[in-house]
Amino acid sequence: MPFCQTKCTYCNFHTGVVSAARFAPYAEAVCREIRGHRELLQAAGVDWPGRLGRRGVPILGMSETPGTDLIVDTVYFGGGTPSLLDPVHLQRILEAIRESFATEFAEVTLEADPETIGREKVEAWVRAGINRVSFGLQSFVDKELVAAGRMHRRADIYRAVPILRGEGISNISFDLIAGLAHQTKGSWRQSLEELKALGPEHVSIYLLEIDEGSRLGKELLGGGGRYSAGAVPSEDEMAEFYERAQRELRVAGYHHYEISNWAKPGFESKHNLKYWRREAYLGFGAGAHSFSGTERWANAHDAAAYVSAVQGGGLPVEQKEKLTTESALEEELFLGLRQLAGIDLGRIEREYGVALASRFDPLATVGLVRREGNVVRLAEEKLSIANEVFVELMK
Numbered sequence: 001m002p003f004c005q006t007k008c009t010y011c012n013f014h015t016g017v018v019s020a021a022r023f024a025p026y027a028e029a030v031c032r033e034i035r036g037h038r039e040l041l042q043a044a045g046v047d048w049p050g051r052l053g054r055r056g057v058p059i060l061g062m063s064e065t066p067g068t069d070l071i072v073d074t075v076y077f078g079g080g081t082p083s084l085l086d087p088v089h090l091q092r093i094l095e096a097i098r099e100s101f102a103t104e105f106a107e108v109t110l111e112a113d114p115e116t117i118g119r120e121k122v123e124a125w126v127r128a129g130i131n132r133v134s135f136g137l138q139s140f141v142d143k144e145l146v147a148a149g150r151m152h153r154r155a156d157i158y159r160a161v162p163i164l165r166g167e168g169i170s171n172i173s174f175d176l177i178a179g180l181a182h183q184t185k186g187s188w189r190q191s192l193e194e195l196k197a198l199g200p201e202h203v204s205i206y207l208l209e210i211d212e213g214s215r216l217g218k219e220l221l222g223g224g225g226r227y228s229a230g231a232v233p234s235e236d237e238m239a240e241f242y243e244r245a246q247r248e249l250r251v252a253g254y255h256h257y258e259i260s261n262w263a264k265p266g267f268e269s270k271h272n273l274k275y276w277r278r279e280a281y282l283g284f285g286a287g288a289h290s291f292s293g294t295e296r297w298a299n300a301h302d303a304a305a306y307v308s309a310v311q312g313g314g315l316p317v318e319q320k321e322k323l324t325t326e327s328a329l330e331e332e333l334f335l336g337l338r339q340l341a342g343i344d345l346g347r348i349e350r351e352y353g354v355a356l357a358s359r360f361d362p363l364a365t366v367g368l369v370r371r372e373g374n375v376v377r378l379a380e381e382k383l384s385i386a387n388e389v390f391v392e393l394m395k
């Protein structure tokens, strides 16, 4: 759902601020793509997956019940701001999924912004089958929210959470960003304290990304001062914020299971785990990515181009890539190491016919990774510099 109310200064996603009149045709196009996915993918020349993926991992819906079709058990509405849409659109998309696949929904997540939440809307989400809300709250400090160009304020969070709980959403995830302009040790501590007091089941913490893709990133790289660029914390401070979150969330009973993700026991994101475990998934909508186990493909990013392709019976798929053994191996390492459970070197060496000790031993010697038997994981105290470890590994 590539639509937002405004553009946050740090955002590098392909999202647009458009009139609400564009939402209905967009949602209709998504439904049409879902219903016609087999023909569309065939026409796009995508290597259509068989029933099973690698190592018996089922393709498409992820789980498989013997004697039945593949089962779609998780759905993720991401964006953008999917909570902006009239719930009827989300309901129709879920209906299209139910009609097109065998479904047993265990986790249906909607990304939502606090200011878009109202009781009637949430009631309609729950009726449609949404049972998890991922909340883009980013900070509890208004000065930081204003500088980041966010629409909501701290008070909106406190208004929205009781509505979600009251309507029976028992799985809520909060996103925080470490590194927002004006963030200090004290304000970060405040955001963590308030987060813990509200007790979401799941927490994602991202370090501010500084790249050409966002207005703030451009400003920072160009040495400018707009968007409070001068008040963005240093990389060392961001790492310190992340490490504080690691300590505090552990004490508060959250399990750190992926570099940026923590969960209360049993609330790890079933859907997102599939991305990190390289299981197959189908994405629908503008810019949506899919993975069959051997091939990755993506739809046109531009929402208008996507809608007109689907409406005109054309192909929304814009790029596709058959993975080479080498790139599949890189993915195994990169995605595997993002998970704190680590990777099973023995399995990867057997599957890919490679020896990896020479790549990992030097990293273990300098303390960037730990090895216990065949399992290799990033050293916990190095998680805040994981990207540097990945660069070393890929050399």
Ligand code: SF4
Pocket: 003, 004, 005, 006, 007, 008, 010, 011, 012, 013, 015, 079, 080, 081, 113, 136
């Ligand atoms: S709400 Fe999210 S997707 Fe939309 S502009 Fe802000 S950061 Fe980007």
